[in-house]
Amino acid sequence: MSDIAIIGAGLGGLTAALALQRQGWRVRVYEQAPVLGEVGAGLSLSPGAGRGLASLGVGPALLDASLPVPDIAFVHYRTGERLAGALSPDKAPDRGFDTARHIHRADLHAILLAAVRTQDSDAVQTGKRLERVEQGASHVVAHFADGEASEAELLIGADGARSAVRRAVFDDTPPAFAGQIAYRCLIPFEQAAPHLGGVGAMVSIGAGRIFNRYLIRRGALLNVIGIVQSDVWPEEGWNTPATVAEFARAFEGFHQSVLGLIGCAPTGHLIKWGLFVRPPIATWRAGRVALLGDAAHPILPFLGLGGALAIEDGIVLARALTEVGGFEPAFAAFERARLDRVETVRIQSIRQGEIVQAGDPDRAGVGGSPSQNTTLFDYDPCTAPLAVHG
């Protein structure tokens, strides 16, 4: 029997596993996928999440695999004219984790996985799709689709926005389509360069549509995300292959630099995601089970902070279980430490989406005020207060 079973080897699950291992806990991570990996897309890592991960010993690897986020210009969708922010050359001064960083999701995932396996080579088990959770007085049992079961003292649901743990223990309301579709792909730099005008990172904003681009992998790849409002999500799953023609149709009327990039989207590697949300739930803990990351609080991606929240959760939860005596007070301290932070980011992400997809792209305030951004992006999970009593 392990001390702690973690369901889901995504960013939140692996961060929690590593943070707990480093405090001496025996952890098992159960991942449904037969092969571990991440989608082919970029991720922006907030300074606070970066510092949190650095405290777990992966700082040098992360710095090596990522690029500092430069000042980013918001431009008019049709004219390409700058509306807010700054047009920066691709190489921003590198101030480590004092700034946000852009990274390939697969690279971040691989760094975390290697660190967890270095602590314990058997820590992560694949092909384990959780179906059911059974709680006893002194333990909890995870039942998997392959018919096997595993016991642990505690169980953490880090299984993403469609969490089976959440469904089994907390709330079986299905996620709701948020009225937004995201198109995502990676374009080799050589193909993208003629459309960039020497500026890698930029956000084009128009009514109901936003097109975001930035460089990853030492500038070898351009990450592209286009998000459009839509009444319906007609597909079966959350992410499905998309065609260049439908991507271009969705961004009709945008500046030629955007349409030129869409034309470079690699066939077969262009995906579209329906964005789904769920209303907040009152608690993320029930007996010996707790939720973290998207399983507890999926948010819209307009501030690029969902992954950061999952990372922060993992670190604060490990601190709580280590510093606070008894699992119930520890889970309570974790929840108390995180609820306000998560709710602030959730609301600000909705607001940011409203601003950047507003009917009038000339309106000011894109990106929020600098003081808001400092609070939102600099939250440090290593030093955030952890009150034992509410």
Ligand SMILES: Cc1cc2nc3c(=O)[nH]c(=O)nc-3n(C[C@H](O)[C@H](O)[C@H](O)COP(=O)(O)OP(=O)(O)OC[C@H]3O[C@@H](n4cnc5c(N)ncnc54)[C@H](O)[C@@H]3O)c2cc1C
């Ligand atoms: C378009 C878009 C862009 C985004 N950009 C950013 C960004 O730039 N920066 C940022 O910080 N965030 C971003 N996010 C948000 C971020 O991707 C998520 O918030 C983050 O991945 C959540 O991590 P997680 O570990 O909670 O869940 P996930 O990453 O979803 O991991 C969950 C894991 O659990 C596994 N799992 C699921 N069900 C089961 C089961 N029944 N049994 C076992 N395993 C299971 C899954 O296979 C998966 O490996 C973006 C999101 C979207 C949609």
